[in-house]
Amino acid sequence: MTLRDICALVEGVPVSGQSRLDDIVEFAFASDLMSDVLTIKRDQFLLITGLANLQSIRTAEMSDAPYILLCRGKEVTKEMLDLANEDDVLIIKSKFSMFRCAGILFGAGVKPVY
C-alpha cells in the first residue's frame, strides 16, 4: 500500500519527507520502545508510534524504515522536522490513537512484522 493511501485511511497529515508518499510499504510495527523496533531485521516497514522525539526519527533512519505514523496528534517540534527532512523521513501525523491506527491499517491489509 502507498503511504498516501495509509495517510488517507488514518485521516493523517504528512509533515515531512512528502516525496516518499508514493513509496509502498507492506509491513508495519507499532511500538513506543525504540530498542524493540531496532531488533527488526526487515527494512522499509511503517513505524506506528506515540513517541514524538528525535529518537523515533533516528530509529527510523537506522532501521532503513523511513516512514513514521505519529498517533494521537502528538506535537512535532522544529528540531524533529529539521532532522526528518535532513534524513528524508516521512512523518504522518494522525489524531487517532495508536490502537485505532493499527486496527485500521491491519484491517486494510498492512501486514504485521511478527
Next chain:
Amino acid sequence: MQFEYKVEGGDFTQAGHASSQIKKSLKQLGVDSSVIKRVVVALYEAEVNIVAHAYRGVIYADIESTGIKLTLEDEGPGIPDVEQAMRKGFSTASHAVREMGFGAGMGLPNISENADNLSIETVVGKGTTLRIEIKF
C-alpha cells in the same frame, strides 16, 4: 578511514549523530545495505547506552576494506554484572530514559546479535569500553 565522536551523557538530542555519520560513510563506500543496518543498529544502541547510562564517552570507528571496528569508551558507573546486563529485559534505565523511548533491556543483546565480535570491559565506578567488530 578513522572517525572519532564525543558523546555527552544525558544529551538525547545528539544521540544517534555518530551512527548517522557512519551510515553515510558506509553507504558512500558501497557496503551492502543489510550489513550497514547491522553496523548502525549496534552502534546506535551502544551510543544511546552512553547517553542513557554513563557521564561521557568517545566513539572510535575504524573502517577498512574488510570490515569495521567500533570502540566506545565511556566514563561512567560501569556495569557490576555483565552477564545480567546482557540478558533480554534487564534494565536499570531511569524514568527520564524510558520517556525517551529506551530502557527495554534489549540494547546489549541486540548489539551482540548484530556484531560478529563483541567484547565488554567494565570497571565499576570508572567506566565501560565496548568493542564491536562487523565484517563486510
